[in-house]
Each structure stands twice: as C-alpha cells, then as structure tokens.
Amino acid sequence: MEKLTESTLLVEEAAHFIETCYVELGKSEQEIRRRVAEIEREIDSTGSYLHTKEELQHGARMAWRNNNRCIGRLFWQTLEIFDEREAETEEQVFSAIVRHLRFAFNGGQIRPAITVFKQSDQSGMRIWNHQLLRYAGYEQGGRLVGDSSSLAFTKQCEALGWRGAGSGFDLLPVVIGEAGKQPKWFELPDDAKPEVAIGHPDWPEMAELGVKWYAVPLISDMKLEIGGIEYGMAPFNGWYMGTEIGARNLADEDRYDLLPTMAKIMGLDTGSQRTLWKDKALVELNVAVLESFAEAGVTIVDHHTAAKQFRNFEKIEEREGRKVTGNWAWLIPPVSPATTHIFHKPYKNDVVKPNYFYQQAPYGE
Amino acid sequence: MEKLTESTLLVEEAAHFIETCYVELGKSEQEIRRRVAEIEREIDSTGSYLHTKEELQHGARMAWRNNNRCIGRLFWQTLEIFDEREAETEEQVFSAIVRHLRFAFNGGQIRPAITVFKQSDQSGMRIWNHQLLRYAGYEQGGRLVGDSSSLAFTKQCEALGWRGAGSGFDLLPVVIGEAGKQPKWFELPDDAKPEVAIGHPDWPEMAELGVKWYAVPLISDMKLEIGGIEYGMAPFNGWYMGTEIGARNLADEDRYDLLPTMAKIMGLDTGSQRTLWKDKALVELNVAVLESFAEAGVTIVDHHTAAKQFRNFEKIEEREGRKVTGNWAWLIPPVSPATTHIFHKPYKNDVVKPNYFYQQAPYGE
Numbered sequence: 048m049e050k051l052t053e054s055t056l057l058v059e060e061a062a063h064f065i066e067t068c069y070v071e072l073g074k075s076e077q078e079i080r081r082r083v084a085e086i087e088r089e090i091d092s093t094g095s096y097l098h099t100k101e102e103l104q105h106g107a108r109m110a111w112r113n114n115n116r117c118i119g120r121l122f123w124q125t126l127e128i129f130d131e132r133e134a135e136t137e138e139q140v141f142s143a144i145v146r147h148l149r150f151a152f153n154g155g156q157i158r159p160a161i162t163v164f165k166q167s168d169q170s171g172m173r174i175w176n177h178q179l180l181r182y183a184g185y186e187q188g189g190r191l192v193g194d195s196s197s198l199a200f201t202k203q204c205e206a207l208g209w210r211g212a213g214s215g216f217d218l219l220p221v222v223i224g225e226a227g228k229q230p231k232w233f234e235l236p237d238d239a240k241p242e243v244a245i246g247h248p249d250w251p252e253m254a255e256l257g258v259k260w261y262a263v264p265l266i267s268d269m270k271l272e273i274g275g276i277e278y279g280m281a282p283f284n285g286w287y288m289g290t291e292i293g294a295r296n297l298a299d300e301d302r303y304d305l306l307p308t309m310a311k312i313m314g315l316d317t318g319s320q321r322t323l324w325k326d327k328a329l330v331e332l333n334v335a336v337l338e339s340f341a342e343a344g345v346t347i348v349d350h351h352t353a354a355k356q357f358r359n360f361e362k363i364e365e366r367e368g369r370k371v372t373g374n375w376a377w378l379i380p381p382v383s384p385a386t387t388h389i390f391h392k393p394y395k396n397d398v399v400k401p402n403y404f405y406q407q408a409p410y411g412e
Numbered sequence: 413m414e415k416l417t418e419s420t421l422l423v424e425e426a427a428h429f430i431e432t433c434y435v436e437l438g439k440s441e442q443e444i445r446r447r448v449a450e451i452e453r454e455i456d457s458t459g460s461y462l463h464t465k466e467e468l469q470h471g472a473r474m475a476w477r478n479n480n481r482c483i484g485r486l487f488w489q490t491l492e493i494f495d496e497r498e499a500e501t502e503e504q505v506f507s508a509i510v511r512h513l514r515f516a517f518n519g520g521q522i523r524p525a526i527t528v529f530k531q532s533d534q535s536g537m538r539i540w541n542h543q544l545l546r547y548a549g550y551e552q553g554g555r556l557v558g559d560s561s562s563l564a565f566t567k568q569c570e571a572l573g574w575r576g577a578g579s580g581f582d583l584l585p586v587v588i589g590e591a592g593k594q595p596k597w598f599e600l601p602d603d604a605k606p607e608v609a610i611g612h613p614d615w616p617e618m619a620e621l622g623v624k625w626y627a628v629p630l631i632s633d634m635k636l637e638i639g640g641i642e643y644g645m646a647p648f649n650g651w652y653m654g655t656e657i658g659a660r661n662l663a664d665e666d667r668y669d670l671l672p673t674m675a676k677i678m679g680l681d682t683g684s685q686r687t688l689w690k691d692k693a694l695v696e697l698n699v700a701v702l703e704s705f706a707e708a709g710v711t712i713v714d715h716h717t718a719a720k721q722f723r724n725f726e727k728i729e730e731r732e733g734r735k736v737t738g739n740w741a742w743l744i745p746p747v748s749p750a751t752t753h754i755f756h757k758p759y760k761n762d763v764v765k766p767n768y769f770y771q772q773a774p775y776g777e
C-alpha cells in the first residue's frame with residue numbers, strides 16, 4: 048500500500064516534469080503522452096524510472112532556473128551537463144570530478160557545469176565535501192586556523208588519515224563513499240585546483256598577507272531533484288560573485304575575519320564605529336577580490352553587474368510567461384544592497400521543481 | 413449583533429492589554445481584575461473606553477518595543493509621552509506639534525517622544541504629513557526637484573494654497589484636518605524645524621552642493637493601537653540612524669540620487685561597476701551624514717552601534733522572558749549588512765500589540 052502510494056506520487060511528479068520539460072523543448076502532445084505512458088510502465092515494473100539524456104540536461108537547467116537563492120540564473124541555459132550515471136566506483140567518480148573541475152576552470156574562462164551521477168535509489172554513494180574546492184579549518188588550542196566552516200569535515204578527513212599542512216589555506220581532499228561507511232579520499236591534481244592570490248592595487252601590503260581563494264565555487268553536497276527522482280551526487284559550479292568571497296568568506300568574524308587587518312593596512316581609525324572603518328575596509332576587500340580575479344584572468348562578477356543580469360533574467364522569464372520565484376534575503380548582496388533593484392521589490396519564495404536541495408550530511412556533524 | 417461582537421472583541425483586547433501592562437507595572441491581580449471590570453462596564457455603556465495616563469504611557473512604550481521594523485528599541489522605556497487627548501481644534505493640535513518638535517530636538521540632544529491625540533472613535537482628525545519634517549517634491553516638466561517621496565503630498569499642499577520656494581529642500585507645511593475634508597495648513601516656526609548641512613571632512617566640494625537634512629525623524633501618519641483602541645494621530649520621533657539618510661533618502665536613484673555626484677567629487681572611475689564606485693561613494697556619503705550631524709551636535713547613530721544596541725535589547729528581552737519579534741528585511745542596515753549580527757540570525761515577524769500600524773491616507777494618493 049505504501050509502495051503503491053509512493054509509485055503514484057512518483058508518476059505524478061514525473062508526468063508534471065515531462066509535460067513542462069517537453070513543452071519547453073518544443074515536443075508534441077503525442078510525444079508527451081507517449082513518454083509519460085512509458086515512464087508509468089517503467090515505474091510499475093521497477094518502482095522507479097530513468098531520465099533520458101535530454102531530460103537530465105534540461106531538468107538540471109530548469110533546477111538552476113528555479114533556485115530562489117541564486118542571482119546568477121540568467122545563464123541557466125548555458126549549463127553544461129556531464130552524464131556520469133555509469134560511474135560505479137569511488138575512483139570513477141573522482142576521475143569524473145577532476146574532468147569537471149578542468150572543464151569548469153577552462154584556463155580562467157569559467158564555464159557553469161554539473162556532473163550527474165547515479166540517482167539516489169540506485170546508489171547511496173555521496174561526495175562528502177560541501178564544495179570540491181574548500182579550505183581546511185583547524186582548532187589548535189582554542190585558536191582557529193583556516194576556514195571555520197570546514198572544522199567538522201576537516202576532522203573527518205583527518206580521521207581517514209589525511210594530514211593538512213596546517214596553513215590557513217589547505218585545500219581539502221575529495222572524499223567519496225557510501226553515507227555512514229568508510230569512504231575513500233583523493234588529492235586533486237594541481238591543474239584541477241586553481242587558486243587566485245588576493246592583493247589590492249593601492250595597498251601592496253595586502254598581498255603580503257598571503258590571502259588567496261580558489262577560483263571555482265563547486266557545490267557538491269546538494270541533491271538535484273527532477274521529476275521525483277533524486278540525484279544525491281550532482282556537483283555543480285558557476286563563477287563567483289565577488290561578495291561571496293570579499294563580504295562573507297574573508298570578512299565574516301567567524302570566518303577569515305579580515306576587516307580589522309584590512310583597516311590596519313589602510314591606516315583607518317578603528318577607535319569609533321562612526322568612522323565607518325568596517326564599511327571602508329569591506330569595500331576595499333571586495334575591490335581586492337575583484338581586481339585580483341580580473342588580474343589573474345579568472346571570471347568573477349561584481350554584485351552590481353550580477354543584479355543587472357538578474358534583472359534581465361526576470362524580464363526574460365516574464366516574457367516567457369514564467370513566474371520568477373526568489374529568496375529576497377539571499378538575493379540581496381551583502382554589500383550596498385539598496386543600490387540594487389532587488390532590494391526594492393518583494394519576491395515570492397515558493398519552491399518550484401526541478402530544484403537543488405539540501406540533504407543530510409553523510410557523516411555525523 | 414455586530415455591535416455586540418465588536419464590543420466583545422474590544423473587551424478581549426482591552427483585558428489582554430491591561431493584564432500584560434499591569435503585570436509589567438508591578439500591579440496586583442486585584443488591581444487588574446478591578447480595572448478590567450471597570451473597562452467592561454465602560455464599553456457596555458459607551459461602546460468604548462478611555463486609557464488612564466499610565467496605560468497610555470506604558471502602552472505607547474510597549475508599542476515601540478513591539479515594532480518589528482525598528483532597530484532602536486533598546487530605548488523603549490525612555491519614550492516621553494505627551495497626552496493631548498484634550499486638543500480639539502487644528503490650532504490646538506498644531507501647537508502641541510510645535511511643542512513636541514522643540515522637546516524632541518532639545519538643542520541637538522534628541523529625545524524620543526510621542527504626542528497622543530484623541531482616539532479615532534472620538535475624532536476623525538488626522539495629520540496629513542508622512543513625517544512632520546519632510547521636503548517637498550516637484551515635477552517640473554519631467555524633471556524632479558526635491559524629494560520624490562513627497563510628490564503627492566506636495567500637490568495637496570499646493571491645492572490648499574501653500575507655495576514652496578521650489579528648491580530641493582523646501583520643508584513642507586503641517587497639514588491637519590478631518591480625512592476627506594478641507595484641512596488647515598501651518599508653517600512651523602524656525603526653532604521647530606532644525607536642519608543639518610551635509611558636508612564631508614575630506615571633500616569640501618560636498619558642502620558646496622547645498623545638501624542638508626532635517627534633524628528629527630518624526631513619523632506622523634501611523635496609528636498607535638493599544639488594547640483595541642486606535643489613535644490615528646500619534647506622531648512619534650526617535651533620532652536618525654545614519655543609513656536612513658545616507659543610504660536611502662540621499663542615495664536611492666528615485667530619491668536624491670547622490671551617488672554619481674559623490675563619485676564625481678571623489679574622482680572615482682565610474683566607467684565600470686567593478687571598481688565598486690557606487691559602494692565607495694555610498695560609504696563616504698554615509699560618513700558625511702554621520703560627521704555632519706556630529707559636528708552640528710545633533711544626535712545620530714551609525715548602523716554598527718545601532719545593531720549593537722539592538723543586540724543588547726534582545727538580551728534584555730530574553731532575560732525578561734519576552735520573545736523578540738523582528739522583520740529581518742527592515743532590521744538589516746542597507747550598508748554592509750553582513751557586518752552586523754542581525755544578518756546572521758532569523759527573526760519571527762509575528763505582530764504583537766500594542767503596536768504602530770499603517771493606516772489609510774486622509775487624502776487620495
């Protein structure tokens with residue numbers, strides 16, 4: 048009985064996806080009916096169904112288009128899909144990941160891409176990293192070194208036998224395996240872990256801090272859901288919006304906390320909040336990030352340009368007769384938010400599928 | 413029947429308010445019971461009830477404490493209440509307003525205050541201004557002069573016979589009268605309309621723009637609701653948080669739009685968004701506001717200090733066993749929001765009464 052209900056739900060979700068997807072792809076009513084009937088039979092006999100390559104590709108793109116928190120959605124149709132549903136072993140998954148990173152980095156001209164592995168009802172394998180490129184975080188006698196957001200995962204890596212150099216910017220290994228079981232870990236080859244040294248055109252002392260950031264944001268712990276099918280391993284990347292690095296990763300007090308250092312380099316009076324030293328340091332830290340990426344020839348977008356691109360996205364979606372949902376709190380940039388149009392309008396945070404979702408971590412945090 | 417239900421609701425709201433209010437004021441169970449019974453009799457015979465001075469005072473303070481959008485709530489207990497429920501004529505209301513403005517400004521040492529006039533079931537009189545001090549906005553042949561947010565109200569004033577000088581900073585008259593009827597308008601005396609000239613310590617050209625802002629934010633179009641009773645005329649003031657002026661009133665593209673001008677004065681390269689010229693100009697415009705107010709000896713708070721004060725408020729409320737509700741989107745400052753603790757936590761936007769609410773404008777907008 049429970050099985051039956053589940054199947055019915057899956058058929059419904061599949062049919063809903065196929066209809067939307069196929070209409071967007073310009074297919075006929077007949078093709079839709081035929082494909083839905085086929086999926087229904089497949090679910091009847093196997094309890095699940097497989098997406099065609101085309102469905103997978105368009106589904107992953109729709110999922111991006113539907114993600115309420117993403118300001119980069121204008122480019123949803125350019126998403127490159129790597130279909131790696133054949134990959135069985137941890138080694139095969141890892142080599143697909145390396146390929147993805149090389150493709151995405153592309154010598155600095157970053158390309159949005161996703162690699163989709165087996166669906167979750169066929170494999171319990173998971174990538175344990177939050178992002179494929181990410182710095183380790185260590186707590187050494189109450190003192191934090193590196194990225195605090197990686198503390199728990201770094202401990203996991205150490206338990207597996209990995210040892211970091213103990214610097215503030217140790218790239219973590221890639222950890223792959225069944226949830227709850229002993230996973231395997233892999234070191235990325237050098238050409239698959241590009242980084243950018245951060246300096247400021249006006250303050251050379253900034254470069255001497257040795258601050259850097261990785262070039263490709265590649266989220267590897269979210270699941271992709273298309274037509275009722277979940278893909279628990281579907282790492283995807285875009286390029287960075289500068290504020291993610293300059294106003295959060297490097298600036299948050301419980302992350303790299305660089306505003307006081309930046310203010311010191313700039314010679315600001317930090318004795319009173321009224322001098323707005325934090326705001327001045329924040330802007331210049333963000334200039335440093337944008338200029339350093341540009342200098343290194345690595346794609347990055349500033350928040351003003353990103354907001355403008357998002358406005359274009361909204362216009363196009365309206366023209367196409369699709370409602371744009373959004374999460375205002377995530378869409379506004381953390382620097383000068385009121386200078387973007389996003390700040391001045393409301394967004395409906397309804398969840399539309401396909402989409403990317405959080406899922407339980409494969410290890411106890 | 414409808415009358416009865418309304419009365420029942422009013423009794424309920426009144427009883428709820430009296431219980432909370434009297435417990436906070438340290439009164440006994442007996443006093444609560446006695447006062448609730450008294451109010452019940454009053455509603456039975458008159459359909460409504462009057463607050464004691466003490467209830468009005470504590471109710472207005474609770475209303476401030478409960479306002480989800482206000483970051484300044486730490487100081488809720490310092491609110492000064494002027495009870496002007498006896499005022500009958502427009503002239504009497506106006507003279508109470510002048511007294512309020514003088515008290516609030518206090519030579520620059522701004523004091524939070526509210527003046528409460530007759531409750532709405534006794535008088536339909538309203539103050540037509542959004543804020544008591546506010547600049548006129550004119551559209552002259554497609555060109556905007558002054559504050560665009562005052563366009564409709566400025567037209568109303570002109571229809572009443574008022575004429576502004578046509579500058580960018582013409583303080584509007586005070587308009588008082590029954591909603592929908594012919595109101596009276598009054599010019600404030602000079603000592604009741606303090607302003608601050610805005611200049612920047614590092615860029616003297618800024619002062620030459622002739623930009624200024626009024627010293628006291630005094631909202632006059634919201635209604636105060638206490639224990640089921642509505643006060644449609646209850647103007648209140650605090651002091652400014654700098655970003656309200658520097659990041660919204662003077663910066664928004666559809667308000668005074670000063671970022672391009674500021675950037676020019678600063679000699680910034682505005683050719684590309686990536687230089688973050690908007691963010692740099694925004695920070696310095698906010699420095700200008702804060703420094704100019706400080707220089708003029710007028711109370712103002714920067715957003716970092718305000719956020720810290722709000723954190724204190726949250727701690728005290730927790731200690732008192734009261735839940736702090738909040739509207740995240742309004743509480744985060746529009747400059748460097750992620751540098752404040754508010755950005756990093758969720759707030760429940762539940763409406764708790766007493767509170768301040770929007771009400772319909774007394775004129776067609």
Ligand code: HEM
Pocket residue numbers: 107111114116117118119120122126159160161269283284285286287288291348353377403
């Ligand atoms: C192409 C350039 C892209 C830019 C500039 C961009 C920008 C952003 C930004 C600024 C955020 C907020 C991140 C945060 O505050 O932590 C975000 C969130 C997100 N983006 Fe994008 N994005 C891009 C590409 C993509 C792609 C290719 C996908 C998926 C195919 C994607 C899916 C998402 C998702 C799922 C989130 C929410 C993450 C979460 O909930 O934690 N984005 N994006």
Ligand code: HEM
Pocket residue numbers: 472475476479481482483484485487491524525526634648649650651652653656713718742768
């Ligand atoms: C003492 C200094 C005060 C500061 C620094 C302060 C700060 C603020 C700020 C920054 C806002 C958001 C304004 C906006 O974004 O438009 C706000 C909203 C508000 N404040 Fe305060 N406030 C103060 C005093 C008061 C007082 C005395 C009251 C009432 C007794 C009050 C009631 C409100 C209300 C009702 C709102 C919401 C207005 C709306 O919904 O449009 N505040 N406050």
